[in-house]
Amino acid sequence: MSRGFGKVKMSELSAFTGLTVPTIKYYLREGLVSAGARTAVNQADYGEDHVHRLRLIRALVEVGDLPIATVGAVLAALDDASRSTHDVLGVVHHALALGGARAHPSADADEAVAEIEHFIAGLGWQVAPEAPSLRELARILVTLRRLGWDVTAEVFRRYADAADALASWELEQTDRGGPRTEVVEGAVVGTVLFEGALVALRRLAEEHHSASHFAPREQRRRREPAG
Amino acid sequence: MSRGFGKVKMSELSAFTGLTVPTIKYYLREGLVSAGARTAVNQADYGEDHVHRLRLIRALVEVGDLPIATVGAVLAALDDASRSTHDVLGVVHHALALGGARAHPSADADEAVAEIEHFIAGLGWQVAPEAPSLRELARILVTLRRLGWDVTAEVFRRYADAADALASWELEQTDRGGPRTEVVEGAVVGTVLFEGALVALRRLAEEHHSASHFAPREQRRRREPAG
DNA sequence: CCGTAGTCGATAGTTGCACTATCCAACAGT
DNA sequence: ACTGTTGGATAGTGCAACTATCGACTACGG
Numbered sequence A, B: 001m002s003r004g005f006g007k008v009k010m011s012e013l014s015a016f017t018g019l020t021v022p023t024i025k026y027y028l029r030e031g032l033v034s035a036g037a038r039t040a041v042n043q044a045d046y047g048e049d050h051v052h053r054l055r056l057i058r059a060l061v062e063v064g065d066l067p068i069a070t071v072g073a074v075l076a077a078l079d080d081a082s083r084s085t086h087d088v089l090g091v092v093h094h095a096l097a098l099g100g101a102r103a104h105p106s107a108d109a110d111e112a113v114a115e116i117e118h119f120i121a122g123l124g125w126q127v128a129p130e131a132p133s134l135r136e137l138a139r140i141l142v143t144l145r146r147l148g149w150d151v152t153a154e155v156f157r158r159y160a161d162a163a164d165a166l167a168s169w170e171l172e173q174t175d176r177g178g179p180r181t182e183v184v185e186g187a188v189v190g191t192v193l194f195e196g197a198l199v200a201l202r203r204l205a206e207e208h209h210s211a212s213h214f215a216p217r218e219q220r221r222r223r224e225p226a227g
Numbered sequence C: 001c002c003g004t005a006g007t008c009g010a011t012a013g014t015t016g017c018a019c020t021a022t023c024c025a026a027c028a029g030t
Numbered sequence D: 001a002c003t004g005t006t007g008g009a010t011a012g013t014g015c016a017a018c019t020a021t022c023g024a025c026t027a028c029g030g
Helices: A010-017 A021-030 A048-062 A068-079 A085-096 A107-122 A132-146 A153-173 A180-214 B010-017 B021-030 B048-062 B068-079 B085-096 B107-122 B132-146 B153-173 B180-214
Strands: A037-040 A043-045 B037-040 B043-045
Touching: A010 A021, A010 A048, A021 A048, A021 A068, A048 A068, A048 A180, A048 B132, A068 A085, A068 A180, A085 A132, A085 A180, A085 B180, A107 A132, A107 A153, A132 A153, A132 B048, A132 B180, A153 A180, A153 B153, A153 B180, A180 B085, A180 B132, A180 B153, A180 B180, B010 B021, B010 B048, B021 B048, B021 B068, B048 B068, B048 B180, B068 B085, B068 B180, B085 B132, B085 B180, B107 B132, B107 B153, B132 B153, B153 B180
Parallel strands: none
Antiparallel strands: A037 A043, B037 B043
16 A cells, blocks of 8 residues: 655646546545645645545446545545444445435335335345335336336345345455454445446356357357447 | 237326326437327327337336436347347447446556456356456456555455356246247346346345444444435 | 317427636746 | 746536427317
8 A cells, every 4th residue: 555655746646546637626626535735825735645535536436336426425424433334334325326216106116115125124134224225126126017027026035145145245354453444445445346346247147148048059149239 | 018008199108107298209209219100290109019118218227227328229139130139138238337438548457357357267257358347347456456455356256156146047037938029128127127136135235234243232323324 | 160288390408417627826846 | 037836716518318398280078
């Protein structure tokens, strides 16, 4: 980590992170990074923690696909020493769940939420009833049915088992010792980046198995995807 | 599926799908749905396949978070009877991988791509070298390192194994008999919707395990997430 | 047969987000 | 002294996904 640069100017900040100066200014305005140490009215020194912070922001934006404002909320939680790791992860889960938000309430939806809650409880998982992912799962269930699939929450069992094993292992990996900031940031980064990795790997695995499943013999001509 | 409505007017199309009339017109303009059967200069009848198509569009947009134009490309592939299921899935994987696209080439990046390719080959997976997910994985690896994690592609092993098992099982589920459209649409819907489900389940599992890991004792006060 | 509501097709406008561009004045280094 | 950078502020850009309105025309209930 600690390369020996202690003091960095705006232009170097830009060079180290690949972000343009205006973009960094924008993040400063939005409060995603703290102001540098002022050495004059129009001059300030930044530190390597600023470099790191900017990289963290880009990681959350690019891999986690979080809107800037949401990244701000996550970072605020991260900086709040009174929040536990579990709390901060809650903020992150909340943050990640945006995008597929506004669902108009319906009878179908309420019923599906109840069904999902029952299913989750059956797994022995204890989660907050307001967890956005519960609603998201319910929404997916409703969507499947509206598309003509005759399914129950049980279709998710295989995925739930896999998720359970992964999450359990993953949390074991995060060392509980060490300074709070490092532990919490590690958990946040892990949550966001390995989610992306899991998704990417599933797609690759699907491509592999799809090839052998739908084209069992050699006739596997290549074809350019449209677009 | 087949409720007995054969003919549907624009206003009913709107009522059945929850979309506004202008939105449906927009999709018509963009070619996501075919025009109805014209009965007069300013009148047309739609069918239940139109209703189904609109629902499919919303599923891809809301759950898969695909841009409208991309949904168009996916639907075009779906409609193209000369494309195999494997082909269409390729289009879908390509489509899903948008968003985290533009990465500026660097030495780090090229090296990481090679490392990921080697890792994937080591798993016995055969995927197209231009698969966007390979690049995405490499990008995540680079990001981890830039954040100070000292890791190799091996960190992904556990996730890869899980993805392998899931994808294999999933592909077995899709029945290869039946009319092409149904098989292909089933595969597409499965790819997109169950990806969302897997992500949601991982978040829930993480919440559950995070609670027991970081707060082994009772002191689990609730705290409102910021924002 | 009449009047209202629905429809088609086209064009223009809105909203939200994430930047990006420009300005100015005040320095900093050389 | 001269050139280039910085902070602070305000305004503008570009894109995506709708949303609104218009004009001409028609379906249908009464």
